[in-house]
Amino acid sequence: MVERIPQDPGYESKVRESFARQQHMATLGAAIEYLAPGAVDISLPFADRFCQQNGFMHAGAIASAADSANGYAAYTLSPPGTDVLAVEFKINLLAPAQGPGFLACGRVLRPGRTLTVCQAEVFTTGPGERALVAVMLSTLIVRPIPHLKS
Amino acid sequence: MVERIPQDPGYESKVRESFARQQHMATLGAAIEYLAPGAVDISLPFADRFCQQNGFMHAGAIASAADSANGYAAYTLSPPGTDVLAVEFKINLLAPAQGPGFLACGRVLRPGRTLTVCQAEVFTTGPGERALVAVMLSTLIVRPIPHLKS
Amino acid sequence: MVERIPQDPGYESKVRESFARQQHMATLGAAIEYLAPGAVDISLPFADRFCQQNGFMHAGAIASAADSANGYAAYTLSPPGTDVLAVEFKINLLAPAQGPGFLACGRVLRPGRTLTVCQAEVFTTGPGERALVAVMLSTLIVRPIPHLKS
Amino acid sequence: MVERIPQDPGYESKVRESFARQQHMATLGAAIEYLAPGAVDISLPFADRFCQQNGFMHAGAIASAADSANGYAAYTLSPPGTDVLAVEFKINLLAPAQGPGFLACGRVLRPGRTLTVCQAEVFTTGPGERALVAVMLSTLIVRPIPHLKS
Secondary structure, three states: OOOOOOOOOOHHHHHHHHHHHOHHHHHHOOEEEEEEOOEEEEEEEOOHHHEOOOOOEOHHHHHHHHHHHHHHHHHOOOOOOEEEEEEEEEEEEOOOOOOOEEEEEEEEEEOOOOEEEEEEEEEEEOOOOOOEEEEEEEEEEEEEHHHHHO | OOOOOOOOOOHHHHHHHHHHHOHHHHHHOOEEEEEEOOEEEEEEEOOHHHEOOOOOEOHHHHHHHHHHHHHHHHHOOOOOOEEEEEEEEEEEEOOOOOOOEEEEEEEEEEOOOOEEEEEEEEEEEOOOOOOEEEEEEEEEEEEEHHHHHO | OOOOOOOOOOHHHHHHHHHHHOHHHHHHOOEEEEEEOOEEEEEEEOOHHHEOOOOOEOHHHHHHHHHHHHHHHHHHOOOOOEEEEEEEEEEEEOOOOOOOEEEEEEEEEEOOOOEEEEEEEEEEEOOOOOOEEEEEEEEEEEEEHHHHHO | OOOOOOOOOOHHHHHHHHHHHOHHHHHHOOEEEEEEOOEEEEEEEOOHHHEOOOOOEOHHHHHHHHHHHHHHHHHOOOOOOEEEEEEEEEEEEOOOOOOOEEEEEEEEEEOOOOEEEEEEEEEEEOOOOOOEEEEEEEEEEEEEHHHHHO
């Protein structure tokens, strides 16, 4: 129904280059685990230094991975010469962020020339049943790159 | 109109103790700058290691400070023996997160026995006019502390 | 993974009775088209009197159907003697709300004793390919019915 | 800090003309009570036919007034030849929507060339203390009018 055909044949390399420049992802130990047109999964290991007062990963750390997953999912579909920025997002925290690690799966719900809407689900990883930790709904803007430099 | 009378006379010490246990805040270099019934301001210094691909602070880092500001604003009004957890939040990113630092100002909009709603504004700090970088609307749940341990 | 077993064997009749008491649904001409544990679909016919300035259905009319679909999806799973109220919702409007009618499909993402999180998708109906018009993410509170009367 | 200077000298008449074309507002009995650059207040009378199962106004009816208040607040600041559409909104329902009527007060938080962010508060009206019933945070897109016709 909705087209998931990348307009930029170099979509994979541009996503990986941009991700490598996101120092916040390196700081969190996050990595791209899956990349396809309209879809990016990012892993986030559990780490005490990003926890809140009860020893769960802070909502802001979980949101960081989900926001980047949605942003790069949108970026796979954006035309050459454009960048993608989050305009806003909403996240529901569904279960305590415990366990060895997390996977944030970002998907494009509706690609657009100016605005793209994405949804991410964040699951626990490791042995045992995975749990749905969070869901995020994001609006992103697609902008010509010179615009960003101004 | 809305009461901002703390139910816990030890509200200040409980907030500071809980904040001290949020390792994520220490990792970000965040600090409580203001604390009153229904209001908490948290400072967040700019740091390259929490930036996104354009050299602005990552939305997840800004969201971390705003989420904690709202959470602790709610916590100042929660009864003794309770803790506060974010259920969900929505953040609008209004301007690039540049500059020497940021201040996330969390305020209680409506305190409740079970649910509290807060709003945070995040401003740039430093010389020159401050800019409104982000606004967050959060729903938080007030729960008996034993519940959290189960 | 997540249980979708109704705790109230009379879930279907309680949903239909409550829906019949929602005068707003009758005013909009909305009807329940599908009802199962954790899932409710509500149809909404197009009508000029609920339109905005460009002749599309007003976002508030679309949101009304999606909010009720999520609320009743949550209500199918709530225990006997409880009611369900929306705490908050966020809706993304993905395409102009044109066409002969709409179907709002509400689904429970995570049922809970106190809070339930639901997601609704709103599609166009009628001849031709259906279009995704809106997506809504909602938080709902499950409360004992006497509480509502106080 | 943020400029609230209308770019269109005819901002008031264009808002009132557009509002008059929103049949949904007439159906709800809503009216513009206040209009200034970056600010629009809309009244909404209580009516049984827009209520939910407990006799409170349906969240979708409250959201309709708040969405239009935010949309028209944004429209007061948009340049000549443009229209404004809601991209998304999030609403927190803070108290039961009871009473003789409501006032939805929409305000521009950040005007922009492409995107404008607004916030609305909805209060009860009538005798006695007003209550804050809901708060809405909205993202709106400013588009050339021919674009809307395509």
